[in-house]
Amino acid sequence: MMKKLGLAAMATAALALSAGAALAQEHVFKLHHFLGAKAPAQTQMLEPWARAVEENSGGSVKIEIYPSMTLGGRPPELVNQVRDGVVDLVWTVNGYTPGLFPRTEVVELPNVFLNDPVATNLALFDMYDEHLAGEYQGIEPMFLHVHAGQAIHTVDKEIRTPEDMEGLKMRIPTRTGAWVIEALGASPVSMPVPDLPQALSKKVVDGAFIPWEIIPALKIQDQTEYQIEGYDKARFGTTTFQVSMNKARWDSLPEDVQQAFRDASGREWVAEVGRIWRQIDEGGIKVATDAGNTHVTLTEDETAAFNAALEPVVQRWIDDVSSKGIDGQAMVDTARTLIKKNAEGSMN
Secondary structure, X not given: OHHHHHHHHHHHHHHHHHHHXXXXXXXXEEEEOOOOOOOHHHHHHHHHHHHHHHHHOOOOEEEEEEOOOOOOOOHHHHHHHHHOOOOOEEEEEHHHOOOOOOOHHHHHOEOOEOOOHHHHHHHXXXXXXXXXXXXXXXXXXXXXXXXXXXXXXXXXXXXXXHHHXXXXXXXXXXXXXXXXXXXXXXXXXXXXXXXXXXXXXXXXXOEEEEOOXXXXXXXXXXXXXXXXXXXXXXXXXXXXXXXXXXXXXXXXXXXXXXXXXXXXXXXXXXXXXXHHHHHHHHHHHHHHHHOOOEEEEOOHHHHHHHHHHHHHHHHHHHHHHHOOOOOHHHHHHHHHHHHHHHHOOOOO
Protein backbone atom coordinates (compact mmCIF):
# COMPACT_ATOMS: atom_id res chain seq x y z
CA MET A 1 0.00 0.00 0.00
CA MET A 2 2.78 2.42 0.91
CA LYS A 3 4.51 1.65 -2.39
CA LYS A 4 1.30 2.22 -4.32
CA LEU A 5 0.73 5.53 -2.52
CA GLY A 6 4.31 6.55 -3.29
CA LEU A 7 3.90 5.80 -7.00
CA ALA A 8 0.62 7.67 -7.07
CA ALA A 9 2.20 10.68 -5.40
CA MET A 10 5.07 10.62 -7.87
CA ALA A 11 2.66 10.47 -10.79
CA THR A 12 0.67 13.36 -9.40
CA ALA A 13 3.86 15.39 -8.94
CA ALA A 14 4.96 14.63 -12.49
CA LEU A 15 1.61 15.77 -13.84
CA ALA A 16 1.84 18.94 -11.79
CA LEU A 17 5.32 19.68 -13.09
CA SER A 18 4.20 19.08 -16.66
CA ALA A 19 1.21 21.35 -16.20
CA GLY A 20 3.45 23.97 -14.63
CA ALA A 21 5.82 23.85 -17.60
CA ALA A 22 2.93 24.23 -20.00
CA LEU A 23 1.62 27.21 -18.06
CA ALA A 24 5.09 28.75 -17.92
CA GLN A 25 5.31 28.72 -21.72
CA GLU A 26 2.43 31.08 -22.26
CA HIS A 27 3.57 32.20 -25.70
CA VAL A 28 4.42 29.51 -28.28
CA PHE A 29 5.62 30.59 -31.73
CA LYS A 30 6.18 28.65 -34.95
CA LEU A 31 9.17 29.85 -36.99
CA HIS A 32 9.08 28.63 -40.60
CA HIS A 33 11.99 28.71 -43.07
CA PHE A 34 13.24 27.19 -46.32
CA LEU A 35 16.57 25.51 -45.51
CA GLY A 36 17.26 22.22 -43.75
CA ALA A 37 17.50 21.67 -40.02
CA LYS A 38 21.28 21.17 -40.24
CA ALA A 39 21.96 24.28 -42.31
CA PRO A 40 24.20 26.76 -40.46
CA ALA A 41 21.46 29.37 -40.81
CA GLN A 42 19.39 27.31 -38.37
CA THR A 43 22.05 25.80 -36.14
CA GLN A 44 24.25 28.89 -35.77
CA MET A 45 21.75 31.75 -36.11
CA LEU A 46 18.07 30.85 -35.68
CA GLU A 47 18.50 28.38 -32.82
CA PRO A 48 20.75 30.63 -30.68
CA TRP A 49 18.44 33.58 -31.31
CA ALA A 50 15.36 31.57 -30.33
CA ARG A 51 17.03 30.33 -27.14
CA ALA A 52 18.03 33.90 -26.26
CA VAL A 53 14.43 35.09 -26.62
CA GLU A 54 13.21 32.21 -24.48
CA GLU A 55 15.77 32.93 -21.77
CA ASN A 56 15.01 36.66 -21.85
CA SER A 57 11.32 35.88 -21.33
CA GLY A 58 11.98 33.87 -18.18
CA GLY A 59 10.53 30.77 -19.81
CA SER A 60 7.21 32.27 -20.91
CA VAL A 61 8.17 32.04 -24.63
CA LYS A 62 8.75 28.91 -26.67
CA ILE A 63 9.91 29.15 -30.31
CA GLU A 64 9.47 26.00 -32.39
CA ILE A 65 11.53 25.96 -35.60
CA TYR A 66 10.10 24.32 -38.73
CA PRO A 67 12.77 23.97 -41.46
CA SER A 68 12.51 22.92 -45.11
CA MET A 69 9.02 24.40 -45.60
CA THR A 70 7.57 21.62 -43.44
CA LEU A 71 4.47 23.72 -42.67
CA GLY A 72 3.66 23.82 -46.38
CA GLY A 73 4.09 26.12 -49.34
CA ARG A 74 7.18 27.24 -51.22
CA PRO A 75 9.87 29.74 -50.17
CA PRO A 76 8.37 32.69 -52.09
CA GLU A 77 5.19 32.28 -50.00
CA LEU A 78 6.87 32.82 -46.63
CA VAL A 79 6.25 36.56 -46.42
CA ASN A 80 2.55 36.11 -47.11
CA GLN A 81 2.39 33.23 -44.64
CA VAL A 82 3.59 35.45 -41.82
CA ARG A 83 1.63 38.50 -42.98
CA ASP A 84 -1.57 36.44 -43.14
CA GLY A 85 -0.93 34.80 -39.76
CA VAL A 86 -0.56 31.28 -41.17
CA VAL A 87 2.69 31.13 -39.17
CA ASP A 88 3.97 33.33 -36.36
CA LEU A 89 7.54 33.89 -37.54
CA VAL A 90 9.54 33.39 -40.73
CA TRP A 91 13.13 33.62 -41.86
CA THR A 92 13.15 34.39 -45.56
CA VAL A 93 14.89 36.13 -48.45
CA ASN A 94 13.41 39.56 -49.16
CA GLY A 95 13.99 39.09 -52.87
CA TYR A 96 11.76 36.01 -53.05
CA THR A 97 8.90 38.54 -53.20
CA PRO A 98 10.16 41.14 -55.71
CA GLY A 99 8.94 44.69 -55.32
CA LEU A 100 7.80 44.44 -51.70
CA PHE A 101 10.97 45.78 -50.08
CA PRO A 102 12.53 48.22 -52.60
CA ARG A 103 14.25 50.47 -50.05
CA THR A 104 15.93 47.56 -48.29
CA GLU A 105 17.37 46.47 -51.65
CA VAL A 106 19.87 49.31 -51.52
CA VAL A 107 22.37 47.30 -49.47
CA GLU A 108 22.25 44.44 -52.00
CA LEU A 109 23.74 46.53 -54.78
CA PRO A 110 27.23 45.87 -56.11
CA ASN A 111 29.62 48.67 -55.14
CA VAL A 112 27.32 49.44 -52.20
CA PHE A 113 27.81 46.08 -50.52
CA LEU A 114 31.53 45.35 -50.75
CA ASN A 115 32.70 42.52 -48.52
CA ASP A 116 31.55 43.26 -44.97
CA PRO A 117 28.34 41.64 -43.65
CA VAL A 118 28.91 43.04 -40.15
CA ALA A 119 28.98 46.66 -41.31
CA THR A 120 26.05 46.08 -43.66
CA ASN A 121 23.87 44.50 -40.97
CA LEU A 122 24.60 47.45 -38.70
CA ALA A 123 23.75 49.86 -41.52
CA LEU A 124 20.39 48.10 -41.98
CA PHE A 125 19.76 48.39 -38.24
CA ASP A 126 20.61 52.08 -38.24
CA MET A 127 18.51 52.81 -41.34
CA TYR A 128 15.41 50.89 -40.30
CA ASP A 129 13.30 53.39 -38.37
CA GLU A 130 13.78 56.36 -40.70
CA HIS A 131 14.17 54.72 -44.09
CA LEU A 132 12.85 51.14 -44.16
CA ALA A 133 10.03 50.59 -41.68
CA GLY A 134 7.28 51.76 -44.02
CA GLU A 135 7.67 48.83 -46.39
CA TYR A 136 7.13 46.15 -43.73
CA GLN A 137 3.36 46.50 -43.49
CA GLY A 138 1.59 43.66 -41.70
CA ILE A 139 4.80 42.23 -40.27
CA GLU A 140 7.18 43.17 -37.47
CA PRO A 141 10.81 42.48 -38.37
CA MET A 142 12.82 41.05 -35.51
CA PHE A 143 16.04 41.69 -37.43
CA LEU A 144 17.34 42.14 -40.97
CA HIS A 145 20.66 40.81 -42.22
CA VAL A 146 22.72 39.98 -45.29
CA HIS A 147 24.97 37.06 -46.11
CA ALA A 148 28.67 37.30 -46.92
CA GLY A 149 27.92 38.31 -50.50
CA GLN A 150 27.43 36.87 -53.97
CA ALA A 151 30.37 34.93 -55.32
CA ILE A 152 30.43 33.17 -58.69
CA HIS A 153 30.06 29.39 -58.88
CA THR A 154 30.34 27.73 -62.28
CA VAL A 155 29.90 24.17 -63.48
CA ASP A 156 32.96 24.08 -65.74
CA LYS A 157 34.11 27.58 -66.76
CA GLU A 158 36.76 29.70 -65.06
CA ILE A 159 35.76 33.37 -64.85
CA ARG A 160 38.39 36.11 -64.83
CA THR A 161 36.77 38.98 -66.72
CA PRO A 162 33.25 40.32 -67.24
CA GLU A 163 33.50 39.11 -70.83
CA ASP A 164 33.88 35.54 -69.56
CA MET A 165 30.28 35.76 -68.30
CA GLU A 166 28.74 36.45 -71.69
CA GLY A 167 26.12 33.94 -72.75
CA LEU A 168 26.02 32.00 -69.47
CA LYS A 169 22.80 31.17 -67.65
CA MET A 170 23.20 32.06 -63.97
CA ARG A 171 20.90 31.54 -61.01
CA ILE A 172 20.05 34.44 -58.71
CA PRO A 173 17.26 34.90 -56.11
CA THR A 174 16.66 38.67 -56.40
CA ARG A 175 15.94 41.27 -59.04
CA THR A 176 19.04 43.27 -58.12
CA GLY A 177 21.04 40.10 -58.63
CA ALA A 178 19.37 39.65 -62.02
CA TRP A 179 20.54 43.13 -62.98
CA VAL A 180 24.09 42.17 -61.99
CA ILE A 181 23.95 39.16 -64.27
CA GLU A 182 22.47 41.15 -67.15
CA ALA A 183 25.17 43.82 -66.77
CA LEU A 184 27.77 41.09 -67.25
CA GLY A 185 26.14 39.80 -70.45
CA ALA A 186 24.71 36.63 -68.90
CA SER A 187 21.10 35.48 -68.52
CA PRO A 188 19.53 35.45 -65.04
CA VAL A 189 17.46 32.47 -63.93
CA SER A 190 15.46 33.10 -60.76
CA MET A 191 14.81 30.21 -58.39
CA PRO A 192 14.84 29.47 -54.65
CA VAL A 193 18.20 28.10 -53.59
CA PRO A 194 16.89 24.60 -52.69
CA ASP A 195 16.18 24.10 -56.41
CA LEU A 196 19.74 24.91 -57.44
CA PRO A 197 21.50 21.50 -57.21
CA GLN A 198 19.13 19.90 -59.71
CA ALA A 199 19.34 22.92 -62.00
CA LEU A 200 23.15 22.69 -62.00
CA SER A 201 23.21 18.94 -62.54
CA LYS A 202 20.86 19.21 -65.52
CA LYS A 203 22.68 22.30 -66.90
CA VAL A 204 19.50 24.34 -66.66
CA VAL A 205 22.00 26.92 -65.40
CA ASP A 206 25.75 27.20 -65.95
CA GLY A 207 26.34 28.52 -62.46
CA ALA A 208 25.06 30.73 -59.70
CA PHE A 209 25.72 33.90 -57.74
CA ILE A 210 25.58 32.70 -54.13
CA PRO A 211 27.83 32.85 -51.05
CA TRP A 212 30.17 30.06 -50.01
CA GLU A 213 28.09 29.13 -46.95
CA ILE A 214 25.45 27.26 -48.93
CA ILE A 215 28.00 24.89 -50.51
CA PRO A 216 27.89 22.14 -47.83
CA ALA A 217 24.13 22.26 -47.26
CA LEU A 218 23.33 21.72 -50.96
CA LYS A 219 26.53 19.85 -51.92
CA ILE A 220 27.33 22.52 -54.51
CA GLN A 221 30.92 21.23 -54.62
CA ASP A 222 29.60 18.13 -56.42
CA GLN A 223 27.88 20.18 -59.14
CA THR A 224 30.52 22.83 -59.82
CA GLU A 225 34.24 23.09 -60.53
CA TYR A 226 35.00 26.78 -59.91
CA GLN A 227 34.32 29.21 -57.06
CA ILE A 228 35.28 32.83 -57.91
CA GLU A 229 35.42 35.98 -55.77
CA GLY A 230 37.05 39.40 -55.98
CA TYR A 231 40.18 40.75 -54.37
CA ASP A 232 40.05 40.94 -50.54
CA LYS A 233 36.84 38.88 -50.48
CA ALA A 234 35.04 41.46 -52.63
CA ARG A 235 31.63 40.24 -53.78
CA PHE A 236 29.15 41.11 -56.50
CA GLY A 237 26.31 42.35 -54.32
CA THR A 238 24.50 40.46 -51.58
CA THR A 239 21.05 39.24 -50.49
CA THR A 240 18.92 40.61 -47.66
CA PHE A 241 17.00 38.39 -45.26
CA GLN A 242 14.45 39.01 -42.54
CA VAL A 243 13.25 37.27 -39.41
CA SER A 244 9.76 38.68 -38.99
CA MET A 245 6.62 38.15 -36.89
CA ASN A 246 3.00 38.57 -37.81
CA LYS A 247 2.14 42.17 -36.86
CA ALA A 248 -1.14 41.36 -35.11
CA ARG A 249 0.60 38.66 -33.05
CA TRP A 250 3.33 41.13 -32.11
CA ASP A 251 0.83 43.81 -31.10
CA SER A 252 -1.00 41.29 -28.88
CA LEU A 253 2.09 40.51 -26.80
CA PRO A 254 2.66 42.09 -23.39
CA GLU A 255 5.47 44.61 -23.18
CA ASP A 256 7.80 42.29 -21.26
CA VAL A 257 7.56 39.62 -23.97
CA GLN A 258 8.14 42.18 -26.72
CA GLN A 259 11.19 43.34 -24.78
CA ALA A 260 12.49 39.76 -24.65
CA PHE A 261 12.49 39.76 -28.46
CA ARG A 262 14.01 43.24 -28.70
CA ASP A 263 16.83 42.39 -26.32
CA ALA A 264 17.74 39.33 -28.42
CA SER A 265 17.64 41.28 -31.69
CA GLY A 266 19.63 44.47 -31.10
CA ARG A 267 22.77 45.96 -32.67
CA GLU A 268 25.06 43.52 -30.88
CA TRP A 269 23.10 40.61 -32.28
CA VAL A 270 23.01 41.82 -35.90
CA ALA A 271 26.77 42.41 -35.73
CA GLU A 272 27.18 38.87 -34.43
CA VAL A 273 25.00 37.58 -37.28
CA GLY A 274 27.42 39.24 -39.71
CA ARG A 275 30.34 37.48 -38.03
CA ILE A 276 28.45 34.16 -38.08
CA TRP A 277 27.82 34.40 -41.81
CA ARG A 278 31.42 35.37 -42.51
CA GLN A 279 32.62 32.38 -40.48
CA ILE A 280 30.30 29.86 -42.10
CA ASP A 281 31.27 31.28 -45.49
CA GLU A 282 34.88 30.33 -44.78
CA GLY A 283 33.74 26.83 -43.83
CA GLY A 284 31.83 26.54 -47.09
CA ILE A 285 34.73 27.35 -49.37
CA LYS A 286 36.91 24.89 -47.46
CA VAL A 287 34.43 22.13 -48.29
CA ALA A 288 34.72 23.01 -51.99
CA THR A 289 38.52 23.17 -52.07
CA ASP A 290 38.81 19.97 -50.02
CA ALA A 291 36.67 18.31 -52.72
CA GLY A 292 39.16 19.44 -55.37
CA ASN A 293 37.35 22.51 -56.67
CA THR A 294 39.29 25.57 -57.83
CA HIS A 295 38.98 28.70 -55.68
CA VAL A 296 39.75 31.74 -57.83
CA THR A 297 40.54 35.09 -56.20
CA LEU A 298 40.60 37.85 -58.77
CA THR A 299 43.45 40.36 -58.81
CA GLU A 300 42.84 44.01 -57.91
CA ASP A 301 42.76 44.94 -61.59
CA GLU A 302 40.38 42.10 -62.45
CA THR A 303 38.12 43.11 -59.56
CA ALA A 304 38.17 46.73 -60.72
CA ALA A 305 37.01 45.62 -64.17
CA PHE A 306 33.99 43.89 -62.62
CA ASN A 307 33.24 46.92 -60.45
CA ALA A 308 33.28 49.17 -63.51
CA ALA A 309 30.96 46.82 -65.39
CA LEU A 310 28.55 46.71 -62.45
CA GLU A 311 28.36 50.42 -61.58
CA PRO A 312 25.45 50.89 -64.03
CA VAL A 313 23.42 48.50 -61.85
CA VAL A 314 23.46 51.11 -59.08
CA GLN A 315 22.13 53.78 -61.45
CA ARG A 316 19.51 51.36 -62.79
CA TRP A 317 18.26 50.83 -59.23
CA ILE A 318 18.26 54.57 -58.51
CA ASP A 319 16.21 55.25 -61.65
CA ASP A 320 13.80 52.39 -60.91
CA VAL A 321 12.96 53.32 -57.33
CA SER A 322 12.97 57.05 -58.08
CA SER A 323 10.16 56.41 -60.58
CA LYS A 324 8.17 55.05 -57.61
CA GLY A 325 8.68 58.13 -55.48
CA ILE A 326 11.77 56.94 -53.58
CA ASP A 327 14.87 59.15 -53.53
CA GLY A 328 17.20 56.43 -54.77
CA GLN A 329 20.37 58.55 -54.81
CA ALA A 330 19.80 59.57 -51.20
CA MET A 331 19.27 55.93 -50.22
CA VAL A 332 22.53 54.89 -51.91
CA ASP A 333 24.42 57.74 -50.27
CA THR A 334 22.99 56.87 -46.85
CA ALA A 335 23.76 53.17 -47.20
CA ARG A 336 27.33 53.80 -48.35
CA THR A 337 27.93 56.28 -45.53
CA LEU A 338 26.58 53.95 -42.85
CA ILE A 339 28.40 50.90 -44.19
CA LYS A 340 31.66 52.85 -44.21
CA LYS A 341 31.01 54.20 -40.71
CA ASN A 342 30.15 50.76 -39.31
CA ALA A 343 33.10 49.13 -41.09
CA GLU A 344 35.48 51.01 -38.84
CA GLY A 345 36.61 48.39 -36.37
CA SER A 346 34.45 45.62 -37.87
CA MET A 347 35.92 42.36 -39.10
CA ASN A 348 35.96 41.69 -42.85
